[in-house]
Amino acid sequence: MEAAAGTASPVLAGPLLRHTATDRMVLWLASREPLDLMIRVTGRDQPQQHYLDRAIRGDELTRLRVGSHAWLHLLEITPDLPLPRDTFLEYDLGIVTHGTPRWVQDWAPHLCPGNRARPGFVLKSRLDRILHGSCRRPHHPAADGLLRVDEELQSAANPGEVPALLLMTGDQIYADDVAGPMLHAIHCVIHQLGLYQEVLEGASLAHSRELTSVANAYYHRDELLPKSEFNEELTERFFGGVRKPVFTTANAGNHLISFAEVIAMYLLVWSPTPWSLVTAAEPVSDVDELARYRREQQAIDAFRAGLPKAARALANVPVYMIFDDHDISDDWNLSALWETTAYEHPFSRRIIGNALLGYLLCQGWGNQPGNVRDLLVPCRQLLDADRDHHELDKATQDQLIDNLFHFRHWHYSLPTHPKLVVLDTRTHRWRSELRRSHPSGLMDWEALTDFQQEIMGEKAVVVVSPAPMFGVKLIEMIQRVFTWFGKPLLVDAENWMAHRGAASVLLNIFGHPRTPGHFVILSGDVHYSFAYDIRLRHKRNGPQIWQITSSGIKNEFPNGLLEWLDRLNRWLFAPWSPLNWFTKRRRMHIRPRLPEGREAGERLWNHAGIGEVWLDDDGTPSAIRQLNADGGGTVFQPGRDV
Template sequence: MATSPLVLGPMLRHVDETSASVWVETRAGCRVSVSAGGRSWQARTFVAHGHHYALVEVDGLEPGSTQPYEVEIDGASVWPEPDSAYPPSAISTLMPRRPLRMAFGSCRTSVAHDRSGNRTHGVDSLRAFALAVAAGRDIRPDLLLFLGDQVYADSTTSQMQEFIRSRRDIHEGPGTELKDFEEYAHLYQLAWSDEANRWLLSCVPTAMIVDDHDIRDDWNASLDWKRRMEATSWWQGRIVAGLASYWVYQHLGNLSPAERAADPLWRRIGEYDGAEELDLTDPLDEFADRADKEPASHRWSYCRDFGDVRLIVVDSRAARDLTPSARGLLDAQELAWFDDQMHGGFRHVLVACSLPFLLPIGLHHVEAWDEAIAQGARGRPAAWLGERLRQAVDLEHWAAFQNSFQAVARMAMEVADGERGPSPLTVTFLSGDVHFSYLAEVQRDGGARILQAVCSPVRNPLPRFIRWFAVATSYGVATPLGAAAARSVKVPDPPFRWNTVKGPWFDNNLALLQDGPDGLTMTWHTGVVHGGDELHPRLEEVASVTVPVKRDAELSA
């Protein structure tokens, strides 16, 4: 069987009412065409580190329309694949005033979908979701939002390690972790080439944001962590490769046509008219190096409005200020941008961030206490211990950046109270990262509801003994003990209290958010194998919660 000239994709990325973006990786330089409804759109590939990519901008579509599409490379049809078991891939544009339906989740490892892979990593909930959509189940979302750890650069599978060993000595740094762009490219191929997921990604628009494992565990946890990484022989190559590949594989497709037009790298692609394929390798690496060293030079965050729902997707990793005197999860420039996006006048304001804004409150207090200790509240010996603890057990969420937490909490309350325009029904934070799922709500007597919904992992469950540790440090007696510890080092109290109203649960999950006349409904789904059929898991509901329109109504589950 001949090898397809298409390596990855097509992936349907940014879609609005009249346009769509189709991303591909190809085996060689070529011209890529997307055809739908009797029309065709084209783009030339560009090359980065020997890999070839194109993003085709499809425009002039009708709002609320659905058009099957085909992909050609240099005039030869490459998608749909012959004898595909899946329905034709189609572009569905947004319909004005149609209520938003969006799926979200984070943390997905790429292992086989056989019995062995399912035993060690659980059923891939994304794949179970894809099979259910392909079978005609009425759950197809307008957007699939990946909230970080789309790939694991630091915790590689045996299949990825086999590729690494074919290139270099795995006993030299960085060992089994990724080293360069070539290894990232192979990791993305492992993550996105399964036939069911590939089909889903070809017909459901996707948006993404980076988290630590896309680069390395605890990425930018503290200045101490950053200095320790920079002292290694391999970190500079890793961070440049990680951010460069992130721009190509994830970030580029997050942008609207207007936002891409303002991106210097994309302008270079669009303006190029040379006879040979544009080689973006050096400019891309220079950009990635600058983005790491000067975070204010590029913004990974973005904002999209879906009718009367605003979605703000926040980068909580690359935009940090690690200076001890100005420590922030968002630096001053990023915080100002976020402040500009946070206003009312929408039915719902959704704030998507890889890290939960509202952790279980016991864990919140522990992280706030540890930040104060690590910053010297109990002297230098205690600060050393606090820093070691922070890195050992990942105490580096919003709670561990109290300046940022307090600032964003105030913004959320101002939006919810109608101080930044008409009050929405909810201000809802959407997150992943922690490898357990839950829904929390701020305790309020009036105004919009402030919620935290977490869906994690998509496929990477916690070992059972660590699950008990997560519960013990988050709930029950941990809450008053954590609060007392935080007060002992003068951590300011949160401006509000919150509690978990659903969860936690530890299944591999993909969540579906649906706005409707009764309120905001969120449903968590997992894949379950029946009758030993590992390759065709059924999508089953884990939990469902409706946040009613009326403020005084109770959560119905």
Template sequence: MFPIPKLLSGPVLRRISPEGAYIWLAASKPYFIDGEVYRIKENPQADIQDDPHQYEYLNVSTGHDMIQAGEHVYISLIKLTPKQGSFPVDQLLGYNLFFQYQGERVDLGDLNLLSDSNPHSIVYGTLKLPTFFIPGRKQTNILYGSCRKPHGEGQDTFTSADLAIQQHHLHLDQRPGSLFLMGDQIYADDIADPVFAMVTKWVKRLFGDNEDLTDIDPRLKQEPLQSSINKIHARQYISEQFCQFTSNHAHNHLMSFPEYAVKYLLHFGPQLWETSEIPAFVDLMKQDAYYFIYGENEENQDERMDEFEEHQLRYQQQLNHMESYLKALPLVRRVLANTPTYMIFDDHDITDDWNLSQEWRTAVYEAPLGRHVVANGLSAYFLFQGWGNQPDSFDNRFIDTLSKHLHSLSPDSPVYAIWIEHLWRFHSWHFTAPTKPVSLFLDTRTMRGYDLTPKPVQIGNLLEESIPPPHLIGKRGWKRINHTLYSSSWEKGDPLIIVSATPVYGIGLIETFLQDYVYPLKALGVQIRYQLDYEAWKYNHAGFSLLMDQILSWNPKPCIILSGDVHYGASVKSIVTKKNHQNLPIYQFTSSPIHNMSFSGVWGLLLRSAVWFNAYKRKRKAIYRTCDEHNRLHTGENQPPDSRSSEKWREEIHYLRTNKASLMETDNNIGLISIRNKSIQNKLLKYDGKLSKEVHYSLNPD
């Protein structure tokens, strides 16, 4: 039996401010953990043999909250607080953690994470410790990105993030000071066969038994469901029929809490991958680990062989695509250990199309297994992502309810129904991060507003009615967000970074095509709604108007929006003019995907060509948009006449070009934005397998 590492995942720097530093980790034992912090300076007296750095001990107190998530899984959130004053800003700080259990006491060095002889160390350069800094007056540099799928195509650009920190780890004016992960971290609904095999192995090792999902829905006790539900490639039918999910890639959909938890442990670093090898396809076949649609009887031999060959080919293809992802895992761990990281979910962290419509939400909630799986996904999101964002957002009742449920993982527990309802009705996932300027992370998944008023659509001569797309954030959600923002250090008119998983300004050609030609097919009964991501802000005019009204009321100067989700990188500048003729500049920067190229091959070439041709045809003109008093958006390429008495606002939109004269970047990328006073620079980092490359955007419209 393969060993269990002491440290399963982490350390991960989370919320950092002068008042304190939060560090997240997962361990296999209930360690008592404390920490130390040092101010690091250059040693001017050092010669070649001496340490080039001085380490000044800072007196801190350690707070340690721990939740047992499984038999051998303990999730910890450690807070290091200065005993006097606050942590210094714009200075390099190093930290170490100490683990004590039953007389054993080890630190990060004893775990071989600090040694310069270890190529997978979490330390940069000649430093002795992992480090961070708190930006003050100097330049703020933020890494941002989304969509990192293990078997995605192309190179994992987390490597470029690591190289950027490595290059500037001692130069704080250029070193990235924060990392924003903006959704689709784990792709719970799209799990590669080799990954599912690893998840299954580690669920047994860390949790003992998996959840018995037949306790949630007794229909699963029927054959072949009961004997196949935990096999590879067996869950598409169960996902659709028993959960009411709409993902087309749900053959290995995560369902139990242990599965979600292990997927996070596998995703944040190399520990579990180093301890246990990925099983070979032939070994999985010997273990009867695969589900086959066709049985082994003689009359199905040909179909069974076709299915076998399909499984084998897919397994090898997915394993090949995972090569870059696996190589990057030690670098991912190092980035997370040295960079304050803030995370928000998107649909693939739970399931594809999560809360896409009221119809979707109702169908899933009324399905016992669907309701249960969503709650499992949110529980794992809290433990592995949400908890460290703004820990004070989660009160004792929330944590106590979750802890009691994880102790039993049984629907017969008296806390089970409370746990389900608490997670389905929880609406405080949004938060502010203490960056410079302040960052506001929006929850565009659980705070939606659904309008059932019919919307007229026309397809040729056919006139029909259809349900309008949702408000990505409803009126109640904006009230909560407004309160959260004003409860932070931010004041009206201050610069503000808004993080929206879905871009506020997408590529207009793509969004317009979906809106005008694809979505109306829903009126004909075509379930296109769940085949394509029809979730742009502008698709619901009233919802977009709510967003813009809120931004205009805050009047942040400048307003910077960071987004992901769409699997391309792009930059937009908009000048919004209110009735009083005051202008508000808005910059939208989109980085996606970190590792999941979608627009490759012929389709990618056609898309890029269409976007380029559309931009060329407009001869680099701006796009103009107005919003009338009825929240209707009117868009055109000619500046509208001055009729502001009937307008709420108008805007002039420019899609910004890269140094390669393109409007969008479809290769894997991770963004890096630099902000100093009123100066903003944005670039996308790419990785070609050997070198990191940069794509720069000009912030001056053509």
């Protein structure tokens, strides 16, 4: 096959190390051509011990073609011998050409840690150390928290210090908020790799090829996004009279639209290699837009410079992922009225479906491949079909998107110790019984019942909820007030306590006599970090609960505003405050942990980075830290009751 010009390695991104177990090893990678591969797994300290050393079999490899010169590969490898736990392992991928393999050190040396010749990992016997975080926004000026993950992996002196896994708990990309230079890079990658284009319906442009040539290609895509008869009900008036359609974010001028754009975005955030396909350009002429483009270019250049280390981190620790709203679009499924507007219009339906298909192929596929296997049949029908014009078939694409919207198993769990349960809080929504415009519950009754059955009888459990189950009371109260005035979209009014039914069922789960004794809840979403110790009031043998929030990996909350919110929250919701009785959490006894390095009593930590949790044998956190992307960090110490 003819290769696209501009890069020496046939591999565009990866490998990303995904699901690992004694009998299974899952790797994801993207390449310019379909690859024949070999795999080696050895002990790092016993290189003569080979657990794998052979060609990857056909039943262990799934390929999907996404462009003329672009293929996705998922490797589900069964070791010849069970992989040992709690010891350093190294793995190597050989790209076989004319019978001769080229190994990772030849085609991606940046993935090899230190002076090692290949990537590696430790398969842990229990979840003793977890790294977690969300919200990786490439053009935010903060440093990239994945670089801190790489630093922690490099500094681990023995297997016990290596993290058991990395949890990316939402917003791994920002499909709805793309910098101008990143969008230009996306278009370069699409062109160089021939990523498949598509026919568009219900839009002012008929084909995705037009996205690079229309007058609104940069910073004005919100004007291309769909309008509908419901749009007036679902717009919000910002200060200064600017109107915001429900489908978009306030920064939707470069919202991703086509499937090709979504795939290119993933390649560019996972790997430094596709950036060799990007040319230098400034495709805007307006003075203000050019100034913005150049500011964003500085941030994107810094992000790009860190990608070799970020890619190395993703290759050297098992990584598990779940979506949140920005992986698809801001306010995704926030209310029943939002859903009606977005899904009944063919253009917005396609945009959401393309982003969800990108999540499936680049994130969800590697978590538990068996869970999504049924979706691969229609994916093959769409992507692997013979085509003369490198264009996706519209009817097949629409049918696949329908399948994605009806899919009910994005959530998953791992039989680790303690058990890990990852929740889908986006597609199982409990719609408001009061008004269609009010926020939906993050999970409906059926999904919450399934969650309860999943954890019943466990002694301890680690739960990933992209949005905190127990957040900052003042911020939740502000969201409640805006909802009462009919403006939930203005403040992203979605939290576990925003819907009476979902909040009640969730709190009842914690009070069930067979519920786990220890709950560790890991969350992100909010762009600041905090930790709470939580108990049920008036229940002597109730569970111990820890809400631990780490956000963002590469994003931060406006610092001055967060200072005031933190301060007002302490004043208004002090332990003696009657306002506590107006919250749905009045049955809960909450003790915030105080971050070291902050003034007395302050609870919120506002630095991009990665969260770290150490767990004892019984699932109790022995240490809760936030590791700053640019060095340093904090320890969350137990504080006062609220």
